[in-house]
Amino acid sequence: MVARKVNLLGAAEYRDEGENMLRTAGDAVVIRRGALRSVLMSCPDGCGETLVVNLDPRAGKAWKLDMRAGKTTLYPSVWRDGGCGSHFIVWRDQIVWCDRFEEGNVEPSYDIAALQRRVLVALQKGELRSAEGIAAEIDEIPWEVARAGHALTRLGLAVSGSGKQRDWFALA
Ligand SMILES: [Zn+2]
Incomplete structure (x- = not known):
């Protein structure tokens, strides 16, 4: 079952704690230990893998997490090089797929x-x-x-x- 939305469940301090909170495709948990560390996400294509999106510039290439209006946005796109190859944008809770699953994409509304x-x-x-x-x-x-x-x-x-x-x- 392909997810079209991110379901941010909350925050955890450590990866295994966060991983235990994930249930279905699109579920996500922010890892925060002092600073923001990463976003864990149950791969939204439903393959069952956990994606780790780094938010900490000290740990290498880092994504930006935006939480305005209580909705999750990540920049740039999330692209899994190996495995299932999922490639998507997280934009105000919406998962906008690149290439695969593009049909059915819904973009969020804004002014x-x-x-x-x-x-x-x-x-x-x-x-x-x-x-x-x-x-x-x-x-x-x-x-x-x-x-x-x-x-x-x-x-x-x-x-x-x-x-x-x-x-x-x-x-x-
Ligand atoms: Zn996947």
Whole structure:
């Protein structure tokens, strides 16, 4: 059974304690010991594996956890290299699948018109800026800044990069 939502059950101090709390695909527990350490997640494709998403920059590549409005967002996407190969975005509790299971994806709702205006203010002519950098500056969610940037591009108000810079934007 493929999960479409993350079910954050709470926090634990240690991994085995957190792992014992997980029941079904999409269940998640934050490991916090002083600082945020990781998010444990029962793989949302239902394979039964536990995914460990590192949140601690001292322990290597770290994801950002956002809990605004009580909903879970992780940035960047979670991609399991080996095993089942699950690749998905966690965005305001919604699991948005990349490649596999894309059919049936539901994106969360937010005020994209207001966000487009704020992103427009942050853009400069000629200099591409990443959605991630803009999001940090205006305290918004990178997934939403990227959507707003592409919407501005479709309106002809912004230009976007390509390849690895596809979510980078500048004023048109
Ligand atoms: Zn899996």
